[in-house]
Amino acid sequence: MIDQLILGGINGIVWGLILALITLGLSLILTMDVPNVAHGELYMIGAVIGFFAIDKLGFFWPGLGVAIVVVFFLGVAIERGILRPIEDDPIRILIATFGLIFVFQHVALIVFGGAPRRIEPPITESFHALSFDYPIYRIVVGIIAVIILIGLYFMLYRTKFGLWIRASTQDRDMAMAMGIPVNRVFMWTFGLGAALGAIGGVLASPILAIEYSMGLEMTVLAFIVVIVGGIGSLKGTLIGAIIIGELEGIGSVLLNPTEARMISLLVLAVVLLVRPKGLFKR
Amino acid sequence: MGSNPMERKLFALNKEILYYFIFTVVVIVIAILQPFLGYFYKVLVTQILVFSIFAMGFNVLFGYTGELSFGQSIFYGLGASTVALTIQHLSGGFLTSILFAVIVCLGAAWLIGFFAIRVTGLYFAIITIIFSVVMYLAALNWKWIAGGDDGLTFRVPAWKFFGTTISFHNLTNDYYFALIFFVIAFLIYKRIVESPYGKVLQSIRENELRASVIGYNVKRIKLTSFIVAGGFAGLSGALNANLISHYTSANLFTIAVSGEPVIWTLIGGSGTIAGPIIGTAIMVLFINYVSTTFRNYLIFIGILIIVVIIATPKGIMGILNSVYEKRRRKT
Numbered sequence: 001m002i003d004q005l006i007l008g009g010i011n012g013i014v015w016g017l018i019l020a021l022i023t024l025g026l027s028l029i030l031t032m033d034v035p036n037v038a039h040g041e042l043y044m045i046g047a048v049i050g051f052f053a054i055d056k057l058g059f060f061w062p063g064l065g066v067a068i069v070v071v072f073f074l075g076v077a078i079e080r081g082i083l084r085p086i087e088d089d090p091i092r093i094l095i096a097t098f099g100l101i102f103v104f105q106h107v108a109l110i111v112f113g114g115a116p117r118r119i120e121p122p123i124t125e126s127f128h129a130l131s132f133d134y135p136i137y138r139i140v141v142g143i144i145a146v147i148i149l150i151g152l153y154f155m156l157y158r159t160k161f162g163l164w165i166r167a168s169t170q171d172r173d174m175a176m177a178m179g180i181p182v183n184r185v186f187m188w189t190f191g192l193g194a195a196l197g198a199i200g201g202v203l204a205s206p207i208l209a210i211e212y213s214m215g216l217e218m219t220v221l222a223f224i225v226v227i228v229g230g231i232g233s234l235k236g237t238l239i240g241a242i243i244i245g246e247l248e249g250i251g252s253v254l255l256n257p258t259e260a261r262m263i264s265l266l267v268l269a270v271v272l273l274v275r276p277k278g279l280f281k282r
Numbered sequence: 283m284g285s286n287p288m289e290r291k292l293f294a295l296n297k298e299i300l301y302y303f304i305f306t307v308v309v310i311v312i313a314i315l316q317p318f319l320g321y322f323y324k325v326l327v328t329q330i331l332v333f334s335i336f337a338m339g340f341n342v343l344f345g346y347t348g349e350l351s352f353g354q355s356i357f358y359g360l361g362a363s364t365v366a367l368t369i370q371h372l373s374g375g376f377l378t379s380i381l382f383a384v385i386v387c388l389g390a391a392w393l394i395g396f397f398a399i400r401v402t403g404l405y406f407a408i409i410t411i412i413f414s415v416v417m418y419l420a421a422l423n424w425k426w427i428a429g430g431d432d433g434l435t436f437r438v439p440a441w442k443f444f445g446t447t448i449s450f451h452n453l454t455n456d457y458y459f460a461l462i463f464f465v466i467a468f469l470i471y472k473r474i475v476e477s478p479y480g481k482v483l484q485s486i487r488e489n490e491l492r493a494s495v496i497g498y499n500v501k502r503i504k505l506t507s508f509i510v511a512g513g514f515a516g517l518s519g520a521l522n523a524n525l526i527s528h529y530t531s532a533n534l535f536t537i538a539v540s541g542e543p544v545i546w547t548l549i550g551g552s553g554t555i556a557g558p559i560i561g562t563a564i565m566v567l568f569i570n571y572v573s574t575t576f577r578n579y580l581i582f583i584g585i586l587i588i589v590v591i592i593a594t595p596k597g598i599m600g601i602l603n604s605v606y607e608k609r610r611r612k613t
Contacts, residue, residue: 035404037411085592090404091350092591095548098352098541099587106578216537220415223408258423262416269397269412276401 003131004253012249013242014138017145018204020241023222024152024234025196031169031232032186034083035090038097039197040219041104044212046071046198047205048112051119060122064202068195075194079187087186101216108212121206141203148199153234165189169232217261224268230277244268301555309465316457324453325526326570330563331460332521333546337558338471339514340543345552346475347507348487349402353410355539356394356417357387357512361519362530363421363428369436376438376450376459376524383520384513391512395505402490414540421532433531438524456525463521467514472555474510483507487553515543545583549590551599560598 026039046067054063078100086092121137128134156162167175168182176182201210208214225244229236244264251260312327319327336358344350364383368374374382398409421427428434438450448455474480485493486500494500523530533539543558550561565583572579594600 035407082588082592089595091407092595094350094404094407095544096588096591098544099584099591102580102584102587106581106584110578217415220411224412227405227408256423258419262419262423265412265416265419269409269416272405272409272412273397273400276405 005250006130007132007134008249008253009246010134010249011138012246014142014207014245015249016242016245017142017149018200019221019225019245020238021145021148021203022197022200022218023225023229023237023241024149025193025200026222027193027226027229027232027234027237028165028189028196029193030226031165032189033090034079034087034186034190035094036097036190036193037094037219037223038078038100038104038215039193039222040215040217041101042071042075042194042215043197043201043218044108044210044215045074045104045201046195047119047201047210047214048108048212049198050202050205051112051117051210054119060119064199067198067202071198072191072195076187076191078194079190083190084183101219105212105215112210112212114212116209116211118209119202119205137206141207144203148196149234149238152196156234161185161188220265224265224272227276228268228271240268305468309461312461313458316454321453324457326566328453328457328460328526329522330566331464332518332526333542333566334559334562335464335467335521336515336518337543337546337550337562338467339511339518341547341552341558342471342474342483342514343507343511344544345547345554345557346480346483346487347504349504349508350407350544351398351410351508351511352407352537352540352544353394353398353414353417354511354515354543355535355537356414357391357515358519358522358539359417359421359428359530359532359534360387360390361516362523362527362534363434364516365520365523366428366434366436366530367426369438370434373439376441379438379524380517380520383516387516387519388509388513391509391516392505395508395512399501399504399508411537411540414535414537418532418535418537421535428530428532428534430532433529433533435529438528450524451528460521460525463517467517468559471514475555479503479506484553545587547597548587548595549597551597551603554597554599554603557597557599564598 022039022043025042026036029036029039049070050063050067053066054060057063057066082096082100083093086096121135123135123137123140126133126135154162156165164175164180164185167178167180168185172182175185221244225240226237228243229238229240247264247267248257248260251263254260255263312331315327316324336354340351340354361383364386365379368379368382372378372382394410394413398406398413401409422430424430440450441448450456450459475483482493482498482503485496486498486503490500519534546561546565547558548561549565550559551557568586569579569583572582576582590597596603
């Protein structure tokens, strides 16, 4: 039982780190006042593109690269083509991106089919600890996620582009007056957020299975994590993601997965109601 | 608008009479048309009548109060499930099951609204999404609610009056029952929206802070508006279960169902009385035509939503109204 709980705990951390990648993508997008409810679909599309790219190329890591690039430009195109004309009204953006959900889901259904499929992990070895074998791939995924998170931190707080992002999201008009190309910053930021979703999708697909309908649940999870952690807060999002990863990881040892998911959602709903500005914002 | 108050009143009265006149004509046409319709169109009209009740309730919440809820499938699904449970376990009939469904949905809307109304705008939309996902997972997990993924089928017991029986598994009867409930629901809806209460809802939509400063209890009024929307959604779900599908399942709780009234209302014109009904009619017809030729028709619906929201946020009624206003200004 204890072993099982530890296993659940480790799984929870890995899942939480993947979740953190995806939700940070959403968090970046949300700081621009763009409630993109199709973010989970970008995660799904990323996984699907990754699946085909890996199938064609024969290697995992280049396939991941292809998925990132394609989804990045897909995100840029969405921002440019669909969201730009309605960017001042979050509710209209929410509805437009809701429309995107249908488009993405059913395009994926046509090209990918309805049955869930799995990508072969690039590392199949596992190591033995306590009384279970743990796949090394998951540990590697966790490490990659940590590296990307650190890179993101440096990009946001140590580079000029990061400064531009923070300035544009804090005060649009002022940033524009300072000569920052706000529209272009928003466009690239949206692409970046979408790419983060795609990375999460491809990394998770050897662990979970790819399904055309998996995006919506991810959207819900990501939105909750972002809001609980506080929009735009890197630390808050990371902690929120780990909490939900643990709730599900340990919860699914004690309950069935559906009940674990229900409980973690309800816990987060309560947090959202008590502290609408997020756990870590004063 | 005329500058003279008398003239303005007369205009309002004229518009009111015109409105009821058009409504009566439409209802009579639908009633008379029934024998001439084939199986396919009979089902379609029944569906439009039942679904537009769903959209009306949503319009009270979104169009008039200005709060976007993506959780209306909770009440739609609960309405259908309550009907199934009442008929199966309490041996209830048509009217009792509908009554129970509406009561359950009003209660559920009060409970969920009590929490959800604490946040507004984007957060409100998200918290309703969370609740609807939790409800969907519950319905999937606990089979007694709606039979899980497979669903529950049931037979609605027929009415017996002195030797004549009225069956609910008969298209013609279903058609007229749907029409009767549609008329009742529409009159209630129109009354709610045009009453002083409806004006308060609009004032909250336009400026929440100002409405609260004037002295309205904004949270409580929003809660009542959410309850109204929940009740209409429950009625619609109950009617659909009783008259059209005779079936309930966990899939009625999905977010796609929540999205339907959003689409219908937006396309018809949110915040207008006739908008949700027109939107529902157009979309139900559109979906039925497209889905017969193209299996993944939801792609078109997605594109349609995006186009409508970018091109005309006020929907079809918005376009009609602006044309009407232009005409009036000319004369």
